[in-house]
Amino acid sequence: MTPGSDGAAASRRGRSSPVGTSVEKAMRILEALAVEDGPHRLMDVAERAGVPRSTAYRVLATLGAQGFAQNCGDGRYGIGSRLGGLGARVVRMLSTGVGPTLQELQRGAGGNTVHLAVRVGDHAVYLHKVDNDKPYEMRSRVGNQLPLHSTAIGKAILAHLPPGEVEAIVTTAGMASRTPATITEVGALHAELADVRERGFALDDEENELTVRCIGAVVLDRSGRPRGGISVSSVTFMLDREELLGYVPLLQATARKVAGLI
Structure with a gap:
């Protein structure tokens, strides 16, 4: 090739x-x-x-x-109603399989919000969410789309794709500036993805939404291709960066477990 x-x-x-x-x-x-x-x-x-x-x-x-x-x-x-019903059954099936595992992650990660998303073309879609037990609620919802270049799950997915495919995705989807911290240049994104591969997780440090910080790990299929990812999310005024990073080992272990369930 x-x-x-x-x-x-x-x-x-x-x-x-x-x-x-x-x-x-x-x-x-x-x-x-x-x-x-x-x-x-x-x-x-x-x-x-x-x-x-x-x-x-x-x-x-x-x-x-x-x-x-x-x-x-x-x-x-x-x-159409048939597609909507099929989508609901798929979400229900996945939730039944991974729900307890994600709930276990949420409890072990300080009760913070946990998401599961899958890649759909040039974006990802939330399939499951375990809400936090805090006095605030994340605005995310099952079915919401999320950009790949500015989110922890998205960067975890991109880091496991060939560089040419990454560039094709951002060419189609763009690299919208979501916050002042968003990466909006392809070269900088490739450098960030190299760091993600080296450390084994992705960090969204107010890159997609102000005051929201997330860590994400990729979920791979049997061929080693990224199918999606899971994340732990919090707000910056409730949890500092170092404490959030302390949940990385549990996040990575959960991502490997989820890969065998979906």
């Missing part, structure tokens, strides 16, 4: 590319439908999926007939 060919392949598979089988196009369209703040305009679904509008229209008609998409009647499309 020539240098950068894995990145080129990732780019060809990305949402900005019109190539792919009918199944691949349908999967990208389903992913585009699942973006928050729907229902979505046909042109937006087509753009996110990287397909012509005519293709998006045809695929959405088929998905609608099968209950996976819904034509809202105003030129916008949303998730």
Whole structure:
């Protein structure tokens, strides 16, 4: 394989590319439908999926007939009841398998908030959350999307991808400045990811949200590819950085255990 060919392949598979089988196009369209703040305009679904509008229209008609998409009647499309039900069953299945393990992590990590997220294209999605036992609540919710470049789970995922694939992801998703501490330059991100690989965990030190600090560890599949990650999150005025870092060994052990459960 020539240098950068894995990145080129990732780019060809990305949402900005019109190539792919009918199944691949349908999967990208389903992913585009699942973006928050729907229902979505046909042109937006087509753009996110990287397909012509005519293709998006045809695929959405088929998905609608099968209950996976819904034509809202105003030129916008949303998730169909069949897709929603399938998603709920998947979340329930995963929660049943990993819930007790994540609850154990939450108790061992000082009662702070624990998240499990999986990678979906150029972002990640929360699948499970164990709330903290503090007098405050994290704003995150199951189903929320999270950027990869500015979160602990996201950086843990990116650190285990080839550099070319990382660059394809940030080209598609961008590197929005979420706070003054967000990494917004590709070279700096690669340097940060090298540090993540060396130390075995990622740190989001108010990079995605002010006053929120998180540690994250990758969850790998059987082939060694990053499937997602788990995190422990707190607020800076309740828990200092060194105390949060003290939970890293437990976080890493839990991530390895979760990898065998999902």
